[in-house]
Amino acid sequence: MLNSLPELLAPAGSWDSFRAAVENGADAVYLGGKAFSARSYAANFDNHEVERAVEYAHLRGVRIYVTVNTLLDNGELMQAAEYTRFLNNIGVDGIIVQDLGLLHIIKNSLPDMEIHASTQMTIHNIEGAKALEEMGVNRIVLARELSLEEIKEIARETAVELEVFVHGALCFCYSGQCLMSSLIGGRSGNRGKCAQPCRLKFSLKASDGRIVMEDKHILSPKDLNMIKFLPELVNISGIKALKIEGRMKRPEYVAVVTRAYRRALDRIRDNPECFNIEDEEYRELIQIFSRGFTTGYYYGRPGRNMMSYESGKNRGLLIGKVQNVDKGGLSFIRLYGSLSRGDGIEVWSRKGNSYGTTIDYMEINGEKAEKGSRGQIAGIKMRGRVHQGDLVYKTSDIGLIARAQQSFAGEKPLRKIPVVMEAELMAGKPLSLKIKDLDGNEVTVFSKSYVERAVNKPLTESDIRSKLDRLGNTPYRLESLKIKMDNGVTLPFRELNETRRQGVDLLSKERIRRYTRKGIEYRDFQDRIFPLFISEGQQTTKKKTSLTVRVDSVRGVKIACESGADEIYFGGEGFFGKGFCIGEYREALEIAGRYDKKMYFALPRITDVAQMEEIKGRIKVLKDLKPYGFLASNIGILYELKEYDVNCIADFPLNVFNSLTAKVLNERFNVSRITLSPELRLSQIRDIVSGPTFMELEVIGHGFLPMMVTKHCIIQSIVLGGSPNECAGICKKGEEYVLLDRMKKEFPLWQDDNCHTHIMNCVELMTLEEVPQLVNTGIFSLRIEGRRREYGLAEVIRVYRKVLDMGDEGLDSPDVQKFIESMKTRGYTKGHLLRGVE
Known part of the structure; x- marks a missing residue:
């Protein structure tokens, strides 16, 4: 018998879901308030409901964690801080955060409050975990892309509590790194408003025009299900919580999934040597909601086996096959299991269409029936065109739903002390x-x-x-x-x-x-917060805004130097088989030196546990070349660079959305410059520049922005159909691919040298007409993204150089106007500079 188990953590997006979680055996429940929650489309809880939930849960020995895990702008930071004071005073057990500024406030003003780092922080290496541990974080919700072996390594090297997902929907992109919903529809996942465009249909098109896969859910993963593999997770000592995803799911889902995992964990505790999952338990998990199941990345890269190409929604349980359809409108289905009147079904046509209905009439052997059993042929009225041989899935089981509802809807609680x-x-x-x-x-x-x-x-x-x-x-x-x-x-x-x-x-x-803590009064709270916004540094003064250019080729460096760049970022990921080459970095630095330009060496955006060892060696080699500094994109890299006396720039994937986050990065990691989040609008940028941020601030002004970065290799999974664990190097063979959406817009796929796929936006960002306004905000530098685009890069740099130097007069010049007209012809976006995000 095991002495202790990890905490079973269940979701609640409504009061019924909350009761379902508690009554079916959750050790803890996570929920969100009406604001600052990464699932803002859930019903969520107002302040009175949160307080009521805390009392209900604590009476039953259940902990409550509240998500305040969105990015916060300067105008929201104090409001969110005051909300955390309220949560502290009513006895909430922990607060889940993404924003480093808010984390800093909680740590310094609410000393008894547990801080959980959201998976939106993209913690995917040992150094990132160590950094947050030193910042006072109690628990880290790890990135879902980590394998069991990588989690074990992090657990061995840190003392911080680790939380991992065991069941529910998977994001295709690393959480916290997705701009797809934001750039396509203005609804930001980092702000809790993800519209899930990844669940839509796409086509994969090759550079020669071939459609390799057409109208499939190419970016839609199956649902995670680790119930059969719980013993392996339980035996990793650093894992303190097993998390069920699903704050957007209905309470019946929460009830069924929580109950299944509770029973499984209890069996491990009581008799770990004889652990098993019963077939009926597994069928119930499929039945309540499933796009198909996967173990995600726990055992490596599963390739196409992880994906639900045919459907982005619930598929349910395969229940039968259409035998024939009569002229009276009845579809006769040979049943593989039980089916009842009131159940929901969906018929998948061989032509790729699907038709769903709730069964209101059923007959067996020509007689009206309430239920059919395995082996019988049931006649059912169907809407839509159904054909012989079509497969039938049960998407809703009226009996299972009723049993689930009894666990939370009745007056008598199931969970008894x-x-x-x-x-x-x-x-x-x-x-x-x-x-x-x-x-x-x-x-x-x-x-x-x-x-x-x-x-x-x-x-x-x-x-x-x-x-x-x-x-x-x-x-x-x-x-x-x-x-x-x-x-x-x-x-x-x-x-x-x-x-x-x-x-x-x-x-x-x-x-x-037992759960109550001493409340903190408003005035005392304000006295604790106020010093956090004061910096001892001096505001950076600069006569004009610099122009920085990021490139990934030696020729690109020369173009940037000759065309008017002040500073250059070089390297990082190598795309399409172009890996790290010390000779190119040395040559790029020599070219920049001849033109008297500052050169920063970029480091990869995603650096998992194994890759970090290679990156540490790379940093030492590159440091000896004496660049002006480094460009870093994740907390683990910042933590590693802190060991060296180098200038460090925090890149935009670190999601800096307010002045306090910028200040934390400056003071904690010696960051001298920050590239602000591309989701900020002009007024928000101005607020950050004028806030307590005594460092250089940069804005991306032009180029193709990455919408997603994913560990899944789209190209190999579809073109070859195998597992990318044994890379076939298909991305190195010269052929490139794009995703086509339903509007036939093309989203290029860039594969880096560590087999991460970067999905780029279909149109280029251009803020040339807004450059005078950006300069007036006081930003230190404007960046042009020029990777993989030597052709035309010189013209882009020249027109931005002219407008930076001449302002509105430069905008009126013929060559600048010609460039703007050519961009209008090709199509471009101003990003969020004017519209912002929801």
Whole structure:
């Protein structure tokens, strides 16, 4: 028998989902408020509901974590901070955050509050975990792209608690790194408004025009399901929580999944050597919601086996096959399992179409029936065109739904706390009732009336037990009762009932009291926060805004130097088989030196556990070349660079959205410059520049932006159909691919030298007409993204150079106007500079 298990953490997007999680065995529940939550389209909880949930959960020994895990601009930061004070004062057990500025506030103003780093922070290496541990984070929700072996390495090297996902929807992109919903529709996943465009259909097109895969859900993963592999997760000592995804899911889903994982974990605890999952349990998980199941990246890269190409929505359980369709409109289905009237089904046509319905009529052998069984042929009325041979999936099981609803919708709770009672009835004294739970809480209460000698009918032990065991609607159940009493005594039944109620109420207050903490008053809170926004540095002064250019070829460096760049970022990922080459870095630095340009060496955006060892060596080699500094894109790289006396620029994937986050990066990691989030609008940029940010701030002004970075190799999975664990190097053979959406827009796929796919936006960012406004905000530098585009790069740099130097007068020049017109012909976007994001 195991002494302890990781916490089972379940989601709640509504009150019913919350009760479903608690009543079906969750150790902890995570939920979001009405604002600052990464699932803002869930019903979520207002302040009164959060407070009510905390009391309900704590009474039952369940912890509550609240998500405040969106990026926050300067205008929202104080409001979010005050919300965390409210959460602290009502006894919330932990707060899940993404924004480093808010993390800094909580750590320095709410000393008793647990801080959990959201998976949106993209922590995917040991150095990133160490950095957050040193910043005071109690728990890290790791990136879902990590393997079991990588998690073990992080657990060995850090003491911070680790939380991993075990069930539910998978994001295609590294969480916190996705701009697809933002750039396509203006709804940001980093701000809790993801519209899930990745679940739509796309086509894969090769550079020669071939359509390799047409109208499939190319970016839609199956759902994670680790229930059969729980022993391996439980045996990793650093894993303290197993997380079920699903704050957007209905309460029935939460009930079924939580119950299944609770039972599985309890079996591991009781008999780890004989662990098994029953077929019916697994079928229920498929039935309640499934796009097909996968173990994600826990055992390496699963390739196409991870993807749900045919559907981006619930597929349910395969229940039968269409035998024939009669002229009366009945479809006859040979059943592979039970099917009932009221169930939901979906028929998948061989032509790729699907038709769904709720069964309101069924017949078996020509007679009306309520239920059909395995092997029978059921006649069902269907909408849509159904053909012989079509497969039928049961998407909703009315019986399973009803059983799930009973667990949270009834008045009597399922989850009961065992208690032990000791009753003492002595003549001439009040009834003494002691109630104890198994957590060490104990209360003693006394009846108002005294126990008397009975004139007629004395109390029996059976009478006393029947009254004290009336715990029906309470969260308690009577484990044992010890009665000590004089012979021939009596006490009114109402006194027995009232004393029991009094004892139960007192025990409940005692159980809740264990979780209470001293509240922090508003003035005290403000006094703690105010110094955090003060910097001892001096504001950077600069006469004009610099022009930086990022390139990934030696020729690109020469073009940038000759065309007017002030500073150059070189390298990082190598795309399409072009890996790291020290000679190219040395040559690029020599060229920049001849033109008296500052050169920064870029490091890869995603650096997993294994790759970090190679990156550490790369940093040492590149440092000896003496560049002006380094460009870093994840917290782990920043942590590693801190060991060296180098200038460091924090790149845009670090999602800097407010002045305080910028200040934290400066003070914690010695960052001298920050490239701000491309999701910021002009007014927000101005606020950050004018805030307590005494460092260089940069904005991306032109180029193709990456919308996603994913560990999944789209090209190999589709073109070859195999597992990318054995890379075939298809991306190195010269052929390039794009994704086509339903509007036939093309999104280029760039494969880097560590087999991550970067999905680029279909149109180029151009802010040339807004450059004078950007300059007026006070930004230090404007960046042009020029990787993989030597052709035309010189013209881009020249026109931006002219407008930076001449302002509005430069905008009116013929060559600049010609460039703007050519961009209008090709199509471009201003990104979020003017519109912002939801």
